[in-house]
Amino acid sequence: MSTASVPVPTALTRRKPPASVRRRRFLMAVANHSMLIVAAVVFLAPFGFIALTALMTNGQALSSHLWPNPFRWQNFVDVFHQAPIFRWALNTMIYACLATLGVVVSSIPVAYALSRIRWRGRNLAFGLVLIALMLPPVVSVVPLYVMWAKLGLVGGLGPLIIPNWFGDAFSIFLLRQFFMTIPEEYLDAARVDGCGELRILATVVLRLAKPAIAAVALFSFLYTFNDFFLPLLYTRENPSRWVLQIGLSEFRSLHQVQWNLTMAATLLVMAPVIIVFFLAQKAFVEGVTLTGVKG
Amino acid sequence: MAEVRYVQATRLYPGTDAPAVDALDLDVHDGEFMVLVGPSGSGKTTALRMLAGLEEVDSGAVYIGDRDVSDAPPKERDVSMVFQNYALYPYLTVAANIGFPLRIAKVKKAERDKRVKEVATLLGLSEYLERKPGQLSGGQRQRVAMGRAIVRVPSVFLMDEPLSNLDAKLRVQMRADIAALQADFGITTVYVTHDQAEAMTLGHRVAVLHEGHLQQCGPPRELYERPANVFVAGFIGSPAMNLCTVPVSNGAASFGGVDMPLPQSVVANGRTSLVIGVRPESLEVAEEGIPAKVDVVEDVGADAFVFCSTELGGETTKLVARSEARKAPRQGDRVTLRPRADEALLFDPASGERLEL
Numbered sequence: 056m057s058t059a060s061v062p063v064p065t066a067l068t069r070r071k072p073p074a075s076v077r078r079r080r081f082l083m084a085v086a087n088h089s090m091l092i093v094a095a096v097v098f099l100a101p102f103g104f105i106a107l108t109a110l111m112t113n114g115q116a117l118s119s120h121l122w123p124n125p126f127r128w129q130n131f132v133d134v135f136h137q138a139p140i141f142r143w144a145l146n147t148m149i150y151a152c153l154a155t156l157g158v159v160v161s162s163i164p165v166a167y168a169l170s171r172i173r174w175r176g177r178n179l180a181f182g183l184v185l186i187a188l189m190l191p192p193v194v195s196v197v198p199l200y201v202m203w204a205k206l207g208l209v210g211g212l213g214p215l216i217i218p219n220w221f222g223d224a225f226s227i228f229l230l231r232q233f234f235m236t237i238p239e240e241y242l243d244a245a246r247v248d249g250c251g252e253l254r255i256l257a258t259v260v261l262r263l264a265k266p267a268i269a270a271v272a273l274f275s276f277l278y279t280f281n282d283f284f285l286p287l288l289y290t291r292e293n294p295s296r297w298v299l300q301i302g303l304s305e306f307r308s309l310h311q312v313q314w315n316l317t318m319a320a321t322l323l324v325m326a327p328v329i330i331v332f333f334l335a336q337k338a339f340v341e342g343v344t345l346t347g348v349k350g
Numbered sequence: 351m352a353e354v355r356y357v358q359a360t361r362l363y364p365g366t367d368a369p370a371v372d373a374l375d376l377d378v379h380d381g382e383f384m385v386l387v388g389p390s391g392s393g394k395t396t397a398l399r400m401l402a403g404l405e406e407v408d409s410g411a412v413y414i415g416d417r418d419v420s421d422a423p424p425k426e427r428d429v430s431m432v433f434q435n436y437a438l439y440p441y442l443t444v445a446a447n448i449g450f451p452l453r454i455a456k457v458k459k460a461e462r463d464k465r466v467k468e469v470a471t472l473l474g475l476s477e478y479l480e481r482k483p484g485q486l487s488g489g490q491r492q493r494v495a496m497g498r499a500i501v502r503v504p505s506v507f508l509m510d511e512p513l514s515n516l517d518a519k520l521r522v523q524m525r526a527d528i529a530a531l532q533a534d535f536g537i538t539t540v541y542v543t544h545d546q547a548e549a550m551t552l553g554h555r556v557a558v559l560h561e562g563h564l565q566q567c568g569p570p571r572e573l574y575e576r577p578a579n580v581f582v583a584g585f586i587g588s589p590a591m592n593l594c595t596v597p598v599s600n601g602a603a604s605f606g607g608v609d610m611p612l613p614q615s616v617v618a619n620g621r622t623s624l625v626i627g628v629r630p631e632s633l634e635v636a637e638e639g640i641p642a643k644v645d646v647v648e649d650v651g652a653d654a655f656v657f658c659s660t661e662l663g664g665e666t667t668k669l670v671a672r673s674e675a676r677k678a679p680r681q682g683d684r685v686t687l688r689p690r691a692d693e694a695l696l697f698d699p700a701s702g703e704r705l706e707l
């Protein structure tokens with residue numbers, strides 16, 4: 056028997072990369088992180104400024120101090136006494152929810168017809184959708200205003216909500232692109248198993264397209280929640296229909312400017328968006344990168 | 351239970367000039383396992399989808415039982431289908447996937463659960479019922495797809511290349527399972543594959559398609575021994591049959607210097623050439639015969655296939671012979687190949703049809 060023993064490894068030991076490689080990795084990590092930190096500071100600075108000002112007294116807000124002293128939490132209570140925030144929030148929710156519901160309900164069948172049903176003129180119709188997508192909204196604002204005025208709806212939320220129930224070019228485009236990636240086999244399998252076309256849309260397609268639909272709803276909600284232009288155009292004259300964004304901008308002129316209260320109100324208005332984003336972050340990111348997503 | 355009949359069934363895809371399936375006439379008996387085989391693009395999938403109602407029948411008709419279903423939507427045909435990529439719903443559990451057709455058919459939940467359990471036991475899926483398809487291996491997914499197709503006991507069972515995504519070993523095993531399942535249930539089955547070995551081992555009868563035309567339909571042995579034409583002869587069997595065009599003179603064909611006597615019926619009408627077909631097992635490495643040079647030797651265990659090239663009528667021709675592995679020549683050797691005249695098949699060079707001897 057030979058005594059020359061080969062060392063038998065008892066456990067896998069991780070090979071340590073050579074020093075030069077480790078040094079390079081370390082420097083890369085430092086470089087990446089410092090860039091991310093700088094970017095984060097740039098993006099967060101205004102937010103931090105708002106948050107700090109919202110906690111100051113009015114006198115301090117006008118001074119050059121950056122740190123609140125004392126912390127005045129009362130601002131968040133005062134805001135509600137000084138302005139009908141609940142009224143505005145309710146209007147915003149009515150606008151954002153009904154518009155989002157309308158976009159989803161009306162865009163899905165259109166996108167389905169543009170992607171999964173074969174008919175003459177389909178490509179032409181899709182071309183029109185693309186043109187609508189490229190048209191800046193400002194172009195159609197005046198004729199639309201005239202139309203709503205003739206219908207007697209200016210001053211209310213109708214002109215903001217109703218158009219969304221007639222489809223939205225971007226949502227149709229996004230959903231169509233997603234529907235196109237659903238393998239035909241799924242639909243064929245459902246057909247053979249006894250589903251009709253409507254049933255297929257309602258069960259199979261909607262389930263498979265859930266991330267895309269969530270993304271569309273999210274985009275629409277955020278857009279309408281943050282929308283300033285259309286509410287200003289249609290509801291400026293009627294304070295009972297103001298949404299948060301309008302209310303916020305009018306807040307300053309309504310009373311004498313109180314920066315601490317203005318910032319507190321701003322913070323309150325931003326909060327839902329931030330919360331929605333954190334809750335739906337996954338769907339949001341998926342929506343942005345949809346073209347690369349596979350089922 | 352039902353029989354299936356294609357009567358002059360034709361499918362011309364819009365925007366193409368040649369029919370994908372051209373005037374197909376095919377009868378599948380009640381309870382029969384019929385395999386459609388052919389190279390890629392020969393129209394197998396199209397023929398199957400016409401039967402499922404997923405593709406229109408442009409002319410002719412398709413019958414299931416006594417009923418003309420040419421214009422019936424899929425859900426009225428009582429067929430079920432296993433797709434190449436299985437088409438399992440990723441958001442449903444295995445149990446829900448198998449139970450899907452029953453749910454659509456509004457079968458009560460208790461009954462549904464019972465049937466799903468039965469099928470799962472039959473297919474060895476009981477442990478996986480609560481998993482999603484994404485958490486299964488390829489073979490298990492394949493079984494779920496089979497389960498979904500079998501659970502409502504259809505009149506006709508359709509499968510489109512169900513094994514093509516599996517590795518070789520699993521494929522052979524699943525092949526046996528599918529055959530057993532079909533025999534147990536006795537459901538009329540139409541099975542599509544491009545793999546002639548799969549066709550030969552599974553089918554009660556095999557229909558060979560080429561460019562949308564049915565070439566021949568018969569039991570596997572018949573296709574092997576009595577192929578209707580040059581295409582079937584070359585497609586069925588592995589390695590493929592040697593097919594060579596050879597000159598005819600004085601009542602004999604000259605196959606690379608070897609004279610093969612021809613029966614009177616073949617010589618009578620004054621042909622000057624013939625296509626001669628010799629399977630590798632009918633071509634042996636011998637002392638005398640057709641001189642050839644060995645290109646490659648494929649050792650498959652007991653046997654070896656000897657791939658050679660030779661000069662026939664001034665053209666380089668490839669020939670394959672079978673030999674015992676231990677006696678096989680080596681690459682580069684010069685050998686002589688002797689065809690067994692009584693096992694050779696003869697084909698008309700113009701039409702490609704086999705000549706009855």
Ligand SMILES: Nc1ncnc2c1ncn2[C@@H]1O[C@H](COP(=O)(O)OP(=O)(O)O)[C@@H](O)[C@H]1O
Pocket residue numbers: 363364366370388389390391392393394395396397
């Ligand atoms: N949707 C389609 N549109 C146009 N041509 C098609 C379509 N599907 C298949 N074909 C054509 O029909 C022929 C047969 O296709 P197929 O039935 O899929 O063949 P196989 O399943 O035997 O590979 C092919 O030439 C293919 O290109």
Ligand SMILES: [Mg+2]
Pocket residue numbers: 394395396
């Ligand atoms: Mg195919």
